[in-house]
Amino acid sequence: MSVIEVEGLQKSFGRLQVLKDISFQVEQGDCVAIIGPSGSGKSTLLRCLIELETADGGSIRIHGQLLVERGIYAPAAKTRPIIARMGMVFQQFNLYPHLNVVDNLELAPKLVKGLRGAELRGRSLELLHKVGLAEKASSFPGQLSGGQQQRVAIARALMMEPEILLFDEPTSALDPELTGEVLSVMKELARERMTMVVVTHEMGFARDAANRVLFMHDGCILEEGSPERIFSNPQRERTRVFLQSVL
Amino acid sequence: MEYILQITPALLRGAGVTLGLFAVVLPLSLPLGFLTTLLQRCRFRPLAWLANGYVFVMRGTPLMLQLFFFYFGLPFVPWIGKYLTMAAFPCACVSFTLNYAAYFAEIFRGGLLSIDKGQYEASKVLGLSRAQTMLRVIVPQMIRVTLPSIGNEAITLVKDTALVTAIALPEILHYAKGAVTRDFTTAPFVVAAVIYLLINLVVALAFQQMERRFAYAGREGGGLR
Numbered sequence: 001m002s003v004i005e006v007e008g009l010q011k012s013f014g015r016l017q018v019l020k021d022i023s024f025q026v027e028q029g030d031c032v033a034i035i036g037p038s039g040s041g042k043s044t045l046l047r048c049l050i051e052l053e054t055a056d057g058g059s060i061r062i063h064g065q066l067l068v069e070r071g072i073y074a075p076a077a078k079t080r081p082i083i084a085r086m087g088m089v090f091q092q093f094n095l096y097p098h099l100n101v102v103d104n105l106e107l108a109p110k111l112v113k114g115l116r117g118a119e120l121r122g123r124s125l126e127l128l129h130k131v132g133l134a135e136k137a138s139s140f141p142g143q144l145s146g147g148q149q150q151r152v153a154i155a156r157a158l159m160m161e162p163e164i165l166l167f168d169e170p171t172s173a174l175d176p177e178l179t180g181e182v183l184s185v186m187k188e189l190a191r192e193r194m195t196m197v198v199v200t201h202e203m204g205f206a207r208d209a210a211n212r213v214l215f216m217h218d219g220c221i222l223e224e225g226s227p228e229r230i231f232s233n234p235q236r237e238r239t240r241v242f243l244q245s246v247l
Numbered sequence: 248m249e250y251i252l253q254i255t256p257a258l259l260r261g262a263g264v265t266l267g268l269f270a271v272v273l274p275l276s277l278p279l280g281f282l283t284t285l286l287q288r289c290r291f292r293p294l295a296w297l298a299n300g301y302v303f304v305m306r307g308t309p310l311m312l313q314l315f316f317f318y319f320g321l322p323f324v325p326w327i328g329k330y331l332t333m334a335a336f337p338c339a340c341v342s343f344t345l346n347y348a349a350y351f352a353e354i355f356r357g358g359l360l361s362i363d364k365g366q367y368e369a370s371k372v373l374g375l376s377r378a379q380t381m382l383r384v385i386v387p388q389m390i391r392v393t394l395p396s397i398g399n400e401a402i403t404l405v406k407d408t409a410l411v412t413a414i415a416l417p418e419i420l421h422y423a424k425g426a427v428t429r430d431f432t433t434a435p436f437v438v439a440a441v442i443y444l445l446i447n448l449v450v451a452l453a454f455q456q457m458e459r460r461f462a463y464a465g466r467e468g469g470g471l472r
Contacts, residue, residue: 051371052371052372083371083372084374086372087372087373088372094363094365094369095369096366096369097388097463098387108370108373111379111383112374112375156373157373160374
């Protein structure tokens with residue numbers, strides 16, 4: 001059974017159709033990179049998967065459970081546990097500015113899972129260590145660089161022990177010299193076989209860390225395949241033009 | 248100097264009314280204002296209309312008129328009027344609270360607008376309920392943003408209490424004016440001004456402390472990034 005199955009997904013904003021009949025699957029342990037020009041619908045697709053946007057048509061199954069069936073969402077009581085199996089990392093980090101780093105990590109586990117005490121603290125420090133920020137535990141987001149903030153955001157998402165991690169252009173808001181530290185955390189997650197879907201403009205990451213690449217253009221998946229195939233032997237003219245412009 | 252010492256006790260008695268009103272109105276109008284903001288955003292439209300109408304009326308008419316309405320007007324309402332008759336002080340509390348809540352509602356509404364929608368999205372994705380998101384994520388940030396405006400209103404409230412002299416509640420200005428007409432000197436007005444200034448100095452300092460307490464690193468100095 002696929003971890004994510006999307007079939008015939010459609011989404012419009014007003015008269016603008018952003019997603020036109022999108023279908024794809026993600027398997028356990030996949031790291032899928034979604035690439036393509038701006039406005040091709042990559043972020044909207046990702047946001048539909050976790051119900052930050054509501055699709056107009058099509059179906060989404062997560063671990064076989066229906067989130068959307070032919071454009072109709074399951075009731076909130078059913079979608080909540082499905083969404084809880086996914087984590088998301090945003091372009092703008094969206095850390096809580098009024099909480100320090102540890103509290104950012106622990107707020108949701110405390111409120112949602114009722115976790116407390118030493119076990120929780122141990123887990124948050126362990127994850128901070130993993131993203132290389134153990135010494136920043138009591139800093140506030142405003143005191144961190146963009147790259148550090150994004151690594152905290154990744155740790156915060158991991159606190160909820162998601163089975164799938166979605167990344168929405170995680171390095172696009174960063175200064176170029178700060179993207180490396182975030183990408184290396186993501187690469188490590190990919191090595192650990194975390195199931196990931198990454199919308200990105202980082203072609204290096206798509207080529208090295210992803211095992212599958214989707215090329216989106218104008219609301220459609222134009223081409224998909226292994227990174228080698230997409231990058232060295234694209235089948236479609238549009239893919240070739242795009243890759244030439246970004247590489 | 249002797250004269251000033253002689254009139255000051257009366258003025259301070261008036262200050263008691265001012266402080267009493269302040270102490271009742273501020274803690275009541277803040278939560279009522281926040282409730283109004285939540286109703287304004289309510290998806291059940293009639294409730295939102297009601298809240299908007301309330302804010303419109305309270306902001307759109309003079310506080311003095313509202314005071315007159317509640318004190319002199321309500322008792323004349325047919326049938327139920329006799330149950331709505333209030334003594335001057337409770338009446339002032341009610342009208343001030345209703346009036347200030349409307350202003351606070353607008354301040355809170357602005358505060359909520361200033362919070363990035365990414366905060367709601369991150370909370371949703373992390374599994375927080377709407378109430379948890381509001382209480383633990385949005386409101387603490389909203390307080391930080393709105394504190395300077397709330398402090399401003401609190402200072403205005405101290406000065407607005409001078410209006411209650413119109414419904415015969417003896418506060419600072421009431422005694423000052425009495426002394427001025429009785430003794431043919433403007434000194435009581437100066438003393439009154441000093442008392443208002445001292446009260447507002449304390450209020451301003453208190454809000455400064457609170458702003459410090461709610462400040463979080465990377466955001467000192469106020470303002471939004």
